[in-house]
Amino acid sequence: MSNGSGIRVAALADIPQGEGIAIDKAVTGTADDIALLRDTDDSVYALDDTCTHETASLADGWVEGGFVECPLHSSKFCLKNGEVQGLPATKNACPHRVEVRDGEVYLFPGESP
Amino acid sequence: MTERVVIVGGGIAGVSTAASLRAGGFDGDVTLVDSGDFPYDRPPLSKDFLTGTKDVKEIALQPSRWYDDQRVRLINRTTVTALRPGDGAVELGDGRLLRADRVVLATGGAAARLPVPGVGGERVHVLRTADDADRLRPALAPGARVLVVGAGLIGAEVASTAVRLGCEVVLVDPVAVPLAAALGPELAAWLHALHTRHRVTAVQAAVESFVDRPEGIEVGLGGVTRLYDAVVLGVGMVPCTELARAAGLEVDRGIIVDERHVTSNPAVLAVGDPARMRQVPRTEHWEAAQHDGARAAATLLGAPDPAPAAPWFWTDRHGLHIEAVGHMEAAAQTVLRGSYDDPSFAVFGLRDGLVVAAASVDDPAAVRAARRLIDRRVRVAADRLADPAVNLRGLLRG
Ligand SMILES: Cc1cc2nc3c(=O)[nH]c(=O)nc-3n(C[C@H](O)[C@H](O)[C@H](O)COP(=O)(O)OP(=O)(O)OC[C@H]3O[C@@H](n4cnc5c(N)ncnc54)[C@H](O)[C@@H]3O)c2cc1C
Numbered sequence: 001m002s003n004g005s006g007i008r009v010a011a012l013a014d015i016p017q018g019e020g021i022a023i024d025k026a027v028t029g030t031a032d033d034i035a036l037l038r039d040t041d042d043s044v045y046a047l048d049d050t051c052t053h054e055t056a057s058l059a060d061g062w063v064e065g066g067f068v069e070c071p072l073h074s075s076k077f078c079l080k081n082g083e084v085q086g087l088p089a090t091k092n093a094c095p096h097r098v099e100v101r102d103g104e105v106y107l108f109p110g111e112s113p
Numbered sequence: 114m115t116e117r118v119v120i121v122g123g124g125i126a127g128v129s130t131a132a133s134l135r136a137g138g139f140d141g142d143v144t145l146v147d148s149g150d151f152p153y154d155r156p157p158l159s160k161d162f163l164t165g166t167k168d169v170k171e172i173a174l175q176p177s178r179w180y181d182d183q184r185v186r187l188i189n190r191t192t193v194t195a196l197r198p199g200d201g202a203v204e205l206g207d208g209r210l211l212r213a214d215r216v217v218l219a220t221g222g223a224a225a226r227l228p229v230p231g232v233g234g235e236r237v238h239v240l241r242t243a244d245d246a247d248r249l250r251p252a253l254a255p256g257a258r259v260l261v262v263g264a265g266l267i268g269a270e271v272a273s274t275a276v277r278l279g280c281e282v283v284l285v286d287p288v289a290v291p292l293a294a295a296l297g298p299e300l301a302a303w304l305h306a307l308h309t310r311h312r313v314t315a316v317q318a319a320v321e322s323f324v325d326r327p328e329g330i331e332v333g334l335g336g337v338t339r340l341y342d343a344v345v346l347g348v349g350m351v352p353c354t355e356l357a358r359a360a361g362l363e364v365d366r367g368i369i370v371d372e373r374h375v376t377s378n379p380a381v382l383a384v385g386d387p388a389r390m391r392q393v394p395r396t397e398h399w400e401a402a403q404h405d406g407a408r409a410a411a412t413l414l415g416a417p418d419p420a421p422a423a424p425w426f427w428t429d430r431h432g433l434h435i436e437a438v439g440h441m442e443a444a445a446q447t448v449l450r451g452s453y454d455d456p457s458f459a460v461f462g463l464r465d466g467l468v469v470a471a472a473s474v475d476d477p478a479a480v481r482a483a484r485r486l487i488d489r490r491v492r493v494a495a496d497r498l499a500d501p502a503v504n505l506r507g508l509l510r511g
């Protein structure tokens with residue numbers, strides 16, 4: 001799905017530093033909910049929310065140093081491209097493009113970052 | 114120079130060694146020999162694999178193309194029968210020799226059996242491999258009377274899975290409160306009591322005998338006998354040390370390694386469940402085995418040792434996710450964050466103003482924070498940890 005200006009899904013202030021929030025798939029029009037993840041340097045990324053290993057929500061994960069750590073079994077995913085860094089997950093997470101403009105977070109579901 | 118590495122055993126420790134070698138830039142030959150069909154993950158065996166929710170392909174440790182992509186030669190359904198460090202080779206079950214400059218033993222362990230008469234009977238199960246789980250699954254039919262022996266991590270998971278599948282489950286252990294050392298006595302007692310709330314009958318006793326009868330298996334328990342349809346033993350594991358022993362390596366309740374995972378023969382390393390550093394008891398947890406692989410790879414590469422991390426494990430029972438990190442037995446004081454009546458809570462163990470351990474029920478974020486507090490040796494006040502209003506990430510910032 002392409003949308004010139006993206007979907008406004010949250011204010012930056014809604015996402016605590018080092019944490020994530022899940023955006024419902026009804027809003028994003030995607031197959032899975034999307035996790036908006038705010039790194040400790042305040043950059044924001046978006047990945048499919050369900051961990052590719054089992055069922056955990058990456059939005060509940062630990063976001064730090066360019067990675068999100070799954071809350072269930074600690075697999076890590078690169079925030080920029082969703083690449084998996086550690087077992088037990090073996091599949092990459094699907095990344096989506098995000099833009100932060102004037103403290104508002106815009107999501108471009110399905111567009112690669 | 115190391116050009117050919119042979120890894121014996123494709124569990125998480127062996128696969129992690131291979132992956133870490135390549136991630137660290139190793140360009141030589143990497144061969145992984147495993148006796149199973151392909152390397153798979155064990156924790157699901159007592160959980161989603163046992164219920165049938167996941168099949169064996171879904172618990173593969175790596176997708177099959179990974180081995181080609183990473184240039185890891187996988188020799189499956191094959192056993193290494195002897196190490197020949199002197200000849201720079203290992204011997205395979207079919208008599209073939211594989212050249213190896215360095216060998217990594219990642220042989221894992223076998224499920225322990227009790228020294229009780231009748232323990233080899235048809236209705237007695239253990240759970241270490243996918244084959245074990247395949248054999249056990251049909252025995253866990255609705256209404257089946259199942260005795261689980263051993264209320265530690267695996268026994269408790271099997272009991273909880275079996276009751277969910279509709280079995281009548283009795284869980285027996287000679288210890289009143291299993292896992293007290295790992296989780297602290299209070300949390301361990303709370304978790305053990307949970308069995309009763311989920312219709313598992315928990316009994317404190319030792320199993321005395323098994324007798325196969327046409328109508329079931331008769332088990333002697335605390336002086337009386339009872340009939341069951343199946344028995345599952347969750348009584349620990351026996352490290353696979355035969356290869357090491359036969360090759361003359363030092364073995365003492367595990368294959369003895371130094372802090373860089375080198376055994377008493379410099380050409381041979383050992384990782385995962387069977388490896389043990391002299392001063393430390395063996396750990397039998399997934400992540401410990403994974404870290405061992407990364408450290409062994411660093412040794413082979415001549416790279417610096419990855420930073421040590423507090424030991425961590427998780428377990429799932431009765432729909433709850435439990436995690437623990439660090440050494441609870443080393444704590445001088447424990448602090449509860451939340452309450453045992455809450456849907457989620459955590460316990461921290463402290464010593465000299467430092468967090469040394471934590472355990473949580475459905476609160477993995479607390480354990481992730483604790484893990485960093487432990488590894489970074491951050492000083493924290495007990496009352497701050499106890500206060501659920503205090504953000505644990507904030508404590509990390511000091
Ligand atoms: C049912 C179950 C549930 C578990 N749940 C959890 C959990 O929830 N959380 C947790 O932290 N840990 C859990 N664990 C523990 C964890 O799975 C182990 O610590 C981990 O698997 C150890 O990995 P390893 O690579 O050392 O050994 P293993 O996984 O035992 O792998 C060793 C491999 O080597 C092969 N092998 C052995 N000898 C030879 C030979 N001579 N030639 C060729 N191949 C050989 C074996 O076939 C095996 O595939 C669980 C374990 C089991 C059994």
Ligand code: FES
Pocket residue numbers: 051052053054055056070071072073074075087088089
């Ligand atoms: S669910 Fe994410 S690592 Fe297991």
